[in-house]
Amino acid sequence: MSITAAPPEAESTADRIPLSYNQEFLRAFDKGETDGAFGHRHTLVCGWRVTGAIDLAALQLALDDVVVRHEVLRTAVRGDEQGGYQVVEPPSPVALEIRELGEGDGAPRDVRAEEFLNELDARPFEVRELPHLRAAVGRFDATDAVLVLATHHTSTDAWSLQVIMRDLAAAYAARVAGGHAGQDAAAQYQEFARWQQETAASPRLDRARGYWRERLEEARITGITSDRPRDENLASAYGVHRFVFDAQLSSAVLRSARDTRCTPFMVMAAAYSVLLRERTGTSDVVFPTFSSGRYEDRFMDAVGPFFNFVPVRIDTTGCATLGEVLDRAREACVGAYQHEIPFARIAEDSPALLAPFADGSLAVVAFEVLQTAFPMTGTDAGLGFAEIRHRTRSQRVSSAIPDGGLWAMDVLPNGQLAGSLKFDHHRFDESTAAELVARFRELLSTLADAPHTPLD
Template sequence: MIPLSFAQRRLWFLAKLEGRNTVYNVPTALRLSGELDREALAEALRDVIGRHEVLRTVFPEADGEPYQRILPVEETGFELTHTEVAPEELAGAVAEAGRHAFDLGTEIPLRAWLFGSAPGEHLLVLVVHHIAWDGSSAAPLARDLSVAYTARAAGRSPDWEPLPVQYADYALWQRELLGDRDDPQSLLARQTEHWRAVLAGAPEELELPADHPRPAVASHRAHQVALDLPADLHAKLLGVAREHGATLFMTLQAALAVTLSRLGAGTDIPIGAAVAGRTDRAMDDLVGFFVNTLVVRADLSGDPSFAEVLGRVREAGLSALGNQDVPFERLVEELAPARSLARHPLFQVMLTVQNTARTAVGGGSVLALPGVRAVGAPAAAPAVAKFDLEVSVVESFDADGTPAGIRGSLIAAADLFEVGSVEVLVGRLVRVLELVVVDAGVRVSGVGVLGVGERVGLLEGLAGGVRGGGGVTLAGLWAERVVESPGAVAVVGDGVELSFGELDERAERLARLLVGRGVGAESLVGVVMERGVDLLVVLLAVVKAGGVYVPVDVRWPVERVGLVLGDAGVGWVVTSESCV
């Protein structure tokens, strides 16, 4: 019996655990204009299924273990379903097709529908289960479908060279390559130990600015919001990447990590990254699920500059690529994090950047059918949330190679986020990108993620929203100044120079400590300190915590200090070692 690849096995396990659903469906819709030969298209699709064994494979069980059963084409039951629909009913028909739930044990992982909506106008809908498909599968499928249709339309069979390997060969080769887990010299053992060290201490669950508590079981419902970066920002991002010896992916990951950190996610941000997994050229011509997932931690400790964060992300990314052979599914088993049906293991934020050529079949080479113009169309399938947050973008370039913009989306789990919050998060990520391309030397604490006035509104909300007919507060005025000029110099003294962002970050940390000690609205806090930068930090922190500071001149006699603090009813005192 032929085993599943490790990636396939995880999808099979999820299908058994969650039951038949559409979470891992990959729908594609193609608008076909012209004199389409329906019979030739049906035959061509059967030819493609015959050529790529994975598209005619089912996954039954024997003694509780799944295996690959490759069916002859004539036993697959495959057919191109043709239906005539009114134009106003087309979107609903396409959406219904995309909701097909595969039975992986008995049903091949490909379905196809052809909807006729007007003379010379058709919509081809292909739905493939992820267990037989990844993004790089689009190119060989488009190429082979084009060749087969051209041949069938001319009344002959496609004349192509047999594929040197099939997906089943890869599944067997993968196990041979990785070796025995009990052999310390095996690739599996060595790379697993690398990941064990790299992921030690990583947060099991990232603290994200969610609107709702995490449910016991994820529903996979999603909100999808467009994320579009204009050509000039695209070009600047590529420039920053080149300047620091990094890739666009690394630059976007660093910016995403900074954004999440500034929103309260901490300084250890693990983000998932997909790699093609096609480490041998023989795999380039295959349809199948080869992609592997890596975990890249972004270290933001010590208030580094963005350039330093990018350097850390670069090193972590290169290290991950050098140990990419261990399947993610095996890492989950080996590292055994706390399992949950509510969240993804090891990371909850995913970043995908595609910079391959576009295609009419989901990314790759263009579908070429004689006498027919094929154009990609919306598949009308609702977005699904496989992660808490998933940023997925595609680069585009002009004919001369000039950056033409980055287009994509942010998909967020509807269990956790309202759609308005997702829109705000997209805006904040774009704001961070616009800032770091101008000044890669800006420190994390100096990166403003909130728009002008937004932070003031949040502070007012926390304080009950009282502004007294348009009045202002010290905390509000300070917040506005930080947002407007986070990198500008705020204070110089004691041999220290702090920007508004840096001063704000220091005060924020102390404010959280004060709140933890019980300081709240109108709490009286005595401040016994020498004049200097630290004094400003303390005064600002007391205000941020909602308290009222009672400054005490350190030159006063001890008795007077005690009298003032006692008469005022001070409940807390902040001082320095030099004043004790």
């Protein structure tokens, strides 16, 4: 039975909870239990430094409260000849691991905190395991610890992990006080899936589809040639190359964004499009990025795989300078977000767009700037929380993605730019990842400091 196959006792079609467009998109990358979208390494893992004495019993109760609150964490995706659907299961306890980190080998605690996070990031998480939430506490001493939350990516996204952590802190505070979290009822992911079905035909959607048909006419996502072609007999083996840019470059990029009325993402997207242009020889660049995909305010506090695949087409043909590429990047990004609709609808109208995914010699590398929806700072119930975002330690083994590569940038609280490039070792050498990052840094620096530099 495949990872998404329905058991014989599956309920009638009329009772089924439909899949969202994004869940249907994930099913297209279903490669079984050990690879692809439903594979055991397609996970999301985040960590926080915690100061203060943790009440472990209250933490366990609070974790379980979160699973009760957000039913997607106990939802299975199934499918049969009639299609895919969701099944919500009863709540069950969250696995909570406690590790005494002590003083270890004498390395700084920040380093060992990141190593602990990386270790758990590399740990498999079977999609059949419910709930789709695990937690681990690594304690240096009674008042200094690391809290790591892990989820399967088919049930969450990066925004959702921020929601989970916020709700966990509220539930913990209530449990420590001897009660339950008095939070308003949360919107459920199945409500979002039903809403998508109900609004599948609307004038707004039709207008947006028209925009995308014109915008993506004859377009294909730009894939880069991998060091080795895909071997269908090998499961992916993802690792991640991490880096942090210096303060001077980071401040220059942020200043450039302000001066040109752009977002930092637009500036970095311009540099990335030039990198793809150099790497592939094509001047008409299309790369995927991600949005929160939530559309309505009522879903902002919900948990689920809301993230939406958004194609950004930056045609650099005729651009004389890097600054002109930035102008086109700004126009492309504004248009993409003003007309955002579920990617599944875009793909229906532009099927050639995804052709590079089928080419075993190419890899599609998505590019994003992370969004921190609900940053955890300050104290709650005697605990202080600080997300571990300044990460410099690369991983030979990491969580995976369904296909290709993922380039993620983050603007840290101190203004520095941090990033990671996730890649499949079977297809790329880490030296290639480092080379791409180094060239991106050069292009970004030149764009920020000397935008009139000739493109070629």
